[in-house]
Amino acid sequence: MPVLLVASPEPMVGKTALITGLAQRLKGAGRTVALLRLSGDEHADADAGLFASLPFNAQRGSEPVEPGAVLDTASGHDVTFVEAAGGDPAVALRAIGAARALVVAGAESPDRVAEYCQALGGSLAGLILNRVPRRRRDAVGAAFEGVGLRPLALLPEDRTLAAPTIAQVAEAVQARARSLNAGKEHLIERPVIASISADPAQGYFAGQQSSAVIVRGDKPDLQLAALNAGVSCLIVTGGYPLLSYVLDRVEEDEIAVLQTGLDTVTTVERIEAMFAAAPFAGGEAKLRRLAGMLSEIDVAGLTGPD
Numbered sequence: 001m002p003v004l005l006v007a008s009p010e011p012m013v014g015k016t017a018l019i020t021g022l023a024q025r026l027k028g029a030g031r032t033v034a035l036l037r038l039s040g041d042e043h044a045d046a047d048a049g050l051f052a053s054l055p056f057n058a059q060r061g062s063e064p065v066e067p068g069a070v071l072d073t074a075s076g077h078d079v080t081f082v083e084a085a086g087g088d089p090a091v092a093l094r095a096i097g098a099a100r101a102l103v104v105a106g107a108e109s110p111d112r113v114a115e116y117c118q119a120l121g122g123s124l125a126g127l128i129l130n131r132v133p134r135r136r137r138d139a140v141g142a143a144f145e146g147v148g149l150r151p152l153a154l155l156p157e158d159r160t161l162a163a164p165t166i167a168q169v170a171e172a173v174q175a176r177a178r179s180l181n182a183g184k185e186h187l188i189e190r191p192v193i194a195s196i197s198a199d200p201a202q203g204y205f206a207g208q209q210s211s212a213v214i215v216r217g218d219k220p221d222l223q224l225a226a227l228n229a230g231v232s233c234l235i236v237t238g239g240y241p242l243l244s245y246v247l248d249r250v251e252e253d254e255i256a257v258l259q260t261g262l263d264t265v266t267t268v269e270r271i272e273a274m275f276a277a278a279p280f281a282g283g284e285a286k287l288r289r290l291a292g293m294l295s296e297i298d299v300a301g302l303t304g305p306d
Helices: 015-028 044-053 067-074 090-095 110-123 134-146 166-172 181-185 202-208 220-228 244-253 264-274 283-293 299-303
Strands: 003-007 033-037 079-083 100-105 124-132 153-156 176-178 191-193 212-216 233-237 256-259
Touching: 003 015, 003 090, 015 033, 015 044, 015 079, 015 283, 015 299, 033 044, 067 090, 090 110, 100 110, 110 124, 110 134, 124 134, 134 153, 166 176, 166 181, 166 233, 166 256, 166 264, 191 264, 212 220, 212 264, 220 233, 220 244, 233 264
Parallel strands: 003 079, 003 100, 033 079, 100 124, 124 153, 191 212, 212 233, 233 256
Antiparallel strands: 176 256
16 A cells, blocks of 8 residues: 655645646556545645545545544555645654655755755655746756756646636635536636726627636626626626626526625735635646646656555
8 A cells, every 4th residue: 555645845836736636647547546635734624625525536534634643544545645734744754654755846946855855865756846937947957956856747837727716716805706606616717807998898808718807896898798708707896786787697697706895906916816826626627737747757656566
């Protein structure tokens, strides 16, 4: 029963996404996988809940686990992935015995990452660098090799994986949500801010291929233009009520609408801050993207022999 501890020098570098993608690949190869999240930081509950919702996770239970409970709850599966909180993984490593450790890190601070990996000694299974700027890929690889590290993979920055879901945005902007239903996991990849003019703007919204439009509540014509352009989410700012004919159209087309009392500038700032900073979520769209990005990683080599 191989156990792979996934650790990082700091939080929010993409460990949860990486575990999800690797586990999906193993499940596709006919192996049973368990995904566990250790307690220890503010994101543990959300990550544990996500793992529990994945159909390919053989481990049931949506609560983070204490390090000492890992081996008992994970027994019986072909491979167990254990996500540790960002920072020193020494406690988790001691708790799960002979587990190997996969380190996930950002493209900055190669010296710090090297020190972190060296502290793991013989437990280190490899290093994956995440969110590497495409134009700096070669330079980043050379910098890490210069400190004695040869990453298994340099995963590029990716807008789809970085994007928050509609449900996450609703929480961040303190919005009243309408018509979420199954759309709560849809991604807001390309939010567009509506102008303050009276132009219909439908052609502009359609040309931007926006997944969401941020529009003031006192601009019903712009709201309709966004709906006509086929957006999947309308984010209405300023605390204004929606007019009846806009509501009718929203209900007819089952378009998600987030109504927030925040002004447009504050709303945009909060959404912008969520990219690559919100806990991993997003359903099939992100899983498909992960499958392609991780296709060349030798998962069997990471987990070691059965």
